[in-house]
Amino acid sequence: xxxxxxxxxxxxxxxxxxxxxxxxxxxxxxxxxxxxxxxxxxxxxxxxxxxxxxxxxxxxxxxxxxxxxxxxxxxxxxxxxxxxxxxxxxxxxxxxxxxxxxxxxxxxxxxxxxxxxxxxxxxxxxxxxxxxxxxxxxxxxxxxxxxxxxxxxxxxx
Numbered sequence: 001x002x003x004x005x006x007x008x009x010x011x012x013x014x015x016x017x018x019x020x021x022x023x024x025x026x027x028x029x030x031x032x033x034x035x036x037x038x039x040x041x042x043x044x045x046x047x048x049x050x051x052x053x054x055x056x057x058x059x060x061x062x063x064x065x066x067x068x069x070x071x072x073x074x075x076x077x078x079x080x081x082x083x084x085x086x087x088x089x090x091x092x093x094x095x096x097x098x099x100x101x102x103x104x105x106x107x108x109x110x111x112x113x114x115x116x117x118x119x120x121x122x123x124x125x126x127x128x129x130x131x132x133x134x135x136x137x138x139x140x141x142x143x144x145x146x147x148x149x150x151x152x153x154x155x156x157x
Contacts, residue, residue, distance in 0.1 A: 097142060099135055 072078050083089040090096050133152060141149035 099138060 088096070138149065138152065141152065
């Protein structure tokens with residue numbers, strides 16, 4: 001029985017000391033510091049992973065756009081369109097219409113609301129010039145009313 005009181009006395013002495021409390025607080029502080037540092041490093045890694053995933057998605061989108069452009073560039077339609085736009089080429093039997101920038105102006109016959117119905121009510125008269133007709137109207141006449149287009153074209157000469 002004598003050994004029991006000495007054991008309890010030994011525990012009381014050990015845990016009752018301030019040195020033990022200070023050592024435990026220092027150890028707990030070290031553990032918290034280490035855990036915090038690892039948590040911060042893990043958070044930074046997760047943020048970098050998200051950033052890299054976003055970049056990978058953007059690169060995948062760019063890659064698919066480039067593939068579709070390469071596929072489109074290999075078609076005959078694309079080559080023909082580029083030849084028409086950049087080189088001014090045309091097929092046999094086609095009429096090429098070039099409207100210069102200086103000929104584009106505001107349509108004088110539109111209402112304040114810019115009614116589309118009134119834009120195409122043009123009749124070539126002596127006091128109106130082809131340069132006062134909007135470019136859209138000239139194209140409309142070219143495709144849908146060839147007689148008016150030819151009147152405007154001949155009037156401009």
